Amino acid sequence: MEALKIHIPDNEQYRELGAYIESVRNMPGPLINVLHRAQGIFGYLPMEVQTFISRELDIPLSTVYGVVTFYNFFSMTPRGKYVVNICMGTACYVKGASKIVDIFKDELGIGEGETTEDNLFTLTTARCFGACGLAPVLMVNEDVYGHVDRKKVVEIIKKYRTLG
């Protein structure tokens, strides 16, 4: 078990997570809340972080790993600064969402689930966002863009490149 040998560094991020775990320790079923917070702090959930959570909450690492890999929201790989998430729900699909994915692939030169070399963009797809009135719709981090077409895609990429 490689994980058992993992050494957890003592730094600001882990101290913040540790303090949060302390505050929810007595709450029933805190694991998902802890993972939400951990991803907020670290940006993703590498084995090291999962091992820390497993030790702190006294929950088997296999259980932690099982939960992390179960939910779409959690990621074990680092993500770009901007995560482009394209809705592939039926309403968006019927309005051409897969074409939007293709345009992003072309423009960014990456495939689904991949991150650009400059660590700026990660391209992902999702089930329905529940914003179907705006189909096709996508999110860049927390920002939602509706009625997306080729022109808008180019504008969106440009906007975030400029923001850097």
Added chain:
Amino acid sequence: MSLITKYVLISIDEDTLIAGARKVESELNRILAEQGLSSEIMVVETGTMGIMGKGVVMLIQPDDVTYVNVTPEDVREIVSEHLLKGRPVKRLQFTGKVDQSVISFRETAQELKKQNRVVLANSGLIDPESIDEYIAVNGYEALGKALTAHKPEEIIDMVKTSGLRGRGGAGFPTGLKWSFTAPLKNTPKYIVCNADEGEPGTFKDRLIMEGDPHKLIEGMAIAAYAIGAEKGFIYIRGEYALSISRTQKAIEDARAYGLLGKNIFGTSFSFDLEIKKGAGAYVCGEETALINSLEGGRGNPRVKPPFPGVKGLWQQPTVVNNVETLSNIPSIILNGPEWFKSIGTEKSTGTKVYTILGHVNNPGLIEVEMGTTLRDIIYKYAGGVKGGKFKCALVGGAAGAFLNEEMLDVRMDYDHLGEYKAVLGSGAILVMNEESCIVDMLRNILFFFKHESCGKCSPCRIGTAQLYSLADKIYSGKGSDEDLEQMLTLSEAMSTTALCALGQSPYLVIHTAVRFFQDEIEEHIRRKVCMKDICRMNGAERR
């Protein structure tokens, strides 16, 4: 005291926020202040008005004029022309038939009752972030009445008599569900609201929570009283940021008013609520999977029985109800079950909230009586089909059924749809025009099931993957008649063997696709052509 002459209602929901509703609102307030009109004209934030994809939406009352696609630059014109001179700005006026469709925000509260709008009665009419406005439209009166004038059993009887059935998809009678849990002595008991609205094309629960969160809270408190629960959870999709923040504020306000917490209305009944955020898994809409997720684990469904009503959250008796179901409760208690029964059809009482999308002129949210035909919903309320002739509608989301032209006059309720082996499901209606390809749609839906299968039971884990690969073969021009045959038998086997509704559902969508569009599918198989030129018949890779 100054006299308010006009009200400007601005719809604040996720659609309009993206379109810049806040900017329009602040510009409006700025110009009103500049012109010294702030004391005469009141700006009110409301929930959705049901008009989607038309930018910032505002309604001027009492003139009853709706503006769409309003930008900050338009505000000055609206103020000087309409608010000052009483001349509506024609170019911004919404010409769709709002009056028959969507939420009727134009009637008075008294007329609304006649209009049979139940769940969305206040949405778009009151400020969802103000508990006082909710109380002003008889809010929390039903809870007071329930706690002080009725025993829990009487509440359950009223809900049973009303005929209310679960609005999440399965349509199980709500009163009956409660009656299983109520007599159990095993405490604590829990009431859980399923707001993990994951069915593609469905967002009615989001708009109910954004438009009138207190109604849900009141409904949950009444349900808790009826079954003897003191604690409730609202499990909301993580993506629904505005629903989460509005519902959270509503809970805090209700607590501050003593409508949640200890000894509500001076009775011995205590109840409190907590929001839990989902982490993105379709299967968590299944009630036992949702319970596992609430406990902090993987959202795998449990084997039933025991049902959650007996052994649910932390092995305690738990009632799980959908947002729309719970939002019906206050009106039933306030107006009586007979009133509720007078709406809808004999066996499917009340109203149904639909989200109507895809190739229609006015996509959006509507609440209509149970039993309204699909034709009326599409042509009367959604403004008809856009970009070509009607081909079919996918009713009930991915777990729903395709309905073609000959099904347009079927009455939309549990029983009439049931006769055709279709379902009302979550209330999503996705309209497709002639330019859509059924094979392409089917493949997309089956990819979704494959992706969302939790993997716990083999019929679903293996079955959904197999169904997708068969559909993909047909889509790529490599399919055979046997492949189609196999899709039918496999999905049928899954419908009887899978652990939960996820694995049982592909059956319906596959069978209705074949039933109505067999020729089109066979064209892909035998002639290797997609007449709509959508499918990649050369076998090129595409998700």
